[in-house]
Amino acid sequence: MRDSSLIKMAGLFWVTALLFVWAGAMNGAAASGFTVGPKKCQECHLDEAKVWEGTKHFSSLKKVHKDKRAKKIVRAIGDKRMKKSETCAMCHYTDAAKKAGGKRKIVAGPACESCHGPSSDWIAVHNDYGKGVKRAAEPAAHKLERLKKSEAAGMVRPSKLYDVAANCMSCHGLAAPGLDGKIAEKMLDNGHPLNLNFEMVEYSQGSVRHRFYPPTVTVNKELDAAGLSRLYVVGHAAALVSASAAVKNSGHEKYKAAQKKRIAKATAALEAVKGQVAAAGALLSDPSAANGRALADAIVGMDLSGAVGPMLPKKYK
Ligand code: HEC
Ligand code: HEC
Ligand code: HEC
Ligand code: HEC
Structure with a gap:
């Protein structure tokens, strides 16, 4: 192979690699x-x-x-x-x-x-x-x-719990990355709902739940208490990040007031675990997606039901 085509191939490799990194960084x-x-x-x-x-x-x-x-x-x-x-x-x-x-x-x-x-x-x-x-x-x-x-x-992937939850929030928080702030305001002003009670455990463990994991892939398994506690925390992490960005991007009082209510609920949940998990404190002081992912990574395998158990919903949608 001639040198120039090697160089071309190396160039192509980097372009491809960069595209992959870029795609991975997006939600x-x-x-x-x-x-x-x-x-x-x-x-x-x-x-x-x-x-x-x-x-x-x-x-x-x-x-x-x-x-x-x-x-x-x-x-x-x-x-x-x-x-x-x-x-x-x-x-x-x-x-x-x-x-x-x-x-x-x-x-x-x-x-x-x-x-x-x-x-x-x-x-x-x-x-x-x-x-x-x-x-x-x-x-x-x-x-x-x-x-x-x-x-x-x-x-x-389901194991990327933060990103899964961030996806739910982008639609359910009326804060999709591609949604123009001005348009969201018009929607809200003209009767589009923004459900402030959307919470990850309540909304994902009822009709939406599908957990056909090995070894018994024919059974839709329920999530155990530790898993529910982590899902609750990660859901609120994603809500905090989504609502904080939405508030920043808008000058509309009604929209901002709704997003601030989402922030208040998420903050209460994260406050409950921050003594146990430092990453929750870091997220509260800087609500970025990177800090949200770091929190999700930090609690893998942990049982937080001592802290958030009483806050968990009893019934699922
Ligand atoms: C040709 C068969 C096939 C098709 C088509 C297919 N899947 Fe899968 N999928 C699989 C198999 C097999 C696995 C288990 C893979 C493994 O062992 O990791 C899987 C795993 C998954 C997982 C779990 C991955 C993980 O990280 O645990 C998700 C989520 C998933 N598929 C979503 C989808 C979606 C969404 C589509 C359609 C866009 C789709 N699949 C189409 C066969 C398929
Ligand atoms: C692409 C946008 C989108 C994503 C992502 C999304 N949803 Fe939804 N979801 C909707 C819309 C739109 C509705 C309302 C449908 C209707 O009423 O016609 C809805 C309705 C629901 C409902 C029914 C609510 C009720 O009051 O009965 C549940 C439960 C739900 N979503 C859970 C989830 C969960 C959990 C996730 C993430 C794991 C999620 N959704 C991700 C758009 C989305
Ligand atoms: C950012 C995501 C998003 C966009 C964009 C969006 N919707 Fe929705 N819409 C939702 C979600 C999520 C729900 C369910 C809200 C809830 O939980 O009650 C919903 C609910 C609705 C409902 C009430 C349905 C029901 O069953 O209660 C109507 C009507 C509706 N949307 C119309 C529209 C129209 C028209 C547009 C385009 C102008 C639009 N939506 C754009 C996310 C969106
Ligand atoms: C509302 C969001 C949502 C929709 C819609 C959705 N999923 Fe999922 N999916 C999830 C979540 C959340 C999990 C993680 C479940 C867990 O680990 O508790 C998951 C897990 C999975 C898994 C791994 C668990 C298993 O059952 O093997 C597969 C495979 C999968 N989804 C495929 C699909 C396919 C195929 C569809 C469409 C027919 C679909 N999902 C629709 C949110 C969704």
Whole structure:
């Protein structure tokens, strides 16, 4: 091989590597890939798909545009129809295309890729154990590489608890990264709901819960008390970061007041654990995504139910 082509290849390598770093730094919902739609996931994940079909995320597709508030909200932001509005689609719909740049069509409400990241760049990688290799025989190094590649390509893995929760908050906190602050204000002024009671445990352990983990992959397992306590804390970490950024980006009193209520609730939860976990204190004084992730990493394997147990919800949505 000639030197110049080696140099070119090295250049290409770095461009690719940088793109991967960039994609990894974005939140799942904003990664560079596009969504392929839940039908594709369903081919292998039948149990998870069945759970999803029992949620409001699923049934919403046929209903929400008929809600009498919808028309007023769409008009207020200068669009005509909910299903044609890119703003509404950001949180309400999943579209799918066969290839990059191809014609996109709404195929579902919030779905697999709303929470796990647009999959065009990782769908073929995340379950590839190597040519002819069965899952149980996959070498550990190959598995590590596979998961790393999936994440770099925008997959939000369930174990990345902070990023999973941040995704919920971006829609449920009316604070999606791509949502213009002025538009969010108009939506709020014209009757769009902002549910201040959205809390991770209550909203993820009922209809939404799918935990078909090995060894019994046919059972949708409940989360244990320690897991619930961590989820509660990480959920509030993501809410604090989301609401703090929203307050900074807005000069609108009603929107800011709502976001400040979210901050107050999250602060109370994090105050309860900061004696036990220093990372919670660090997040409270600087509510950044990096500090949110650091908190999630710091509590892996811990049981915080002594501190937050009494705050946990008794019933799930
Ligand atoms: C061809 C089959 C196949 C398709 C299609 C598929 N998956 Fe998977 N997926 C798997 C298998 C097998 C695993 C378990 C992988 C392992 O052992 O790590 C898995 C694992 C996962 C996990 C858990 C990963 C982890 O880190 O624990 C998530 C989340 C997931 N898939 C989401 C999706 C989504 C979303 C789609 C659609 C965009 C999808 N999958 C499409 C086969 C598939
Ligand atoms: C930042 C994310 C986001 C955007 C953008 C968004 N919505 Fe929503 N919308 C939500 C969430 C989350 C809910 C559920 C709120 C709740 O918990 O009550 C919702 C609820 C609604 C509801 C009430 C449905 C019900 O069942 O109670 C209507 C109507 C609605 N949205 C219309 C719109 C319209 C029209 C647009 C576009 C102009 C839009 N939304 C844009 C996140 C969003
Ligand atoms: C509302 C957000 C949301 C949606 C929608 C969603 N997931 Fe998940 N998914 C999660 C969360 C949160 C977890 C982590 C669960 C845990 O570990 O407690 C998870 C875990 C998983 C896992 C690992 C656990 C298991 O069941 O094996 C797979 C695989 C998965 N999701 C696939 C899917 C597929 C396929 C779809 C669409 C049919 C989907 N998810 C839709 C949020 C979501
Ligand atoms: C892409 C945006 C989006 C993401 C991400 C998202 N949701 Fe939602 N979710 C919605 C919208 C929109 C609705 C309202 C649907 C409607 O009423 O028509 C909703 C409704 C719900 C409901 C039903 C609420 C009720 O009052 O019955 C639950 C529960 C829920 N979401 C939980 C979650 C959890 C937990 C996560 C993260 C693991 C999550 N959602 C992530 C957009 C999203």
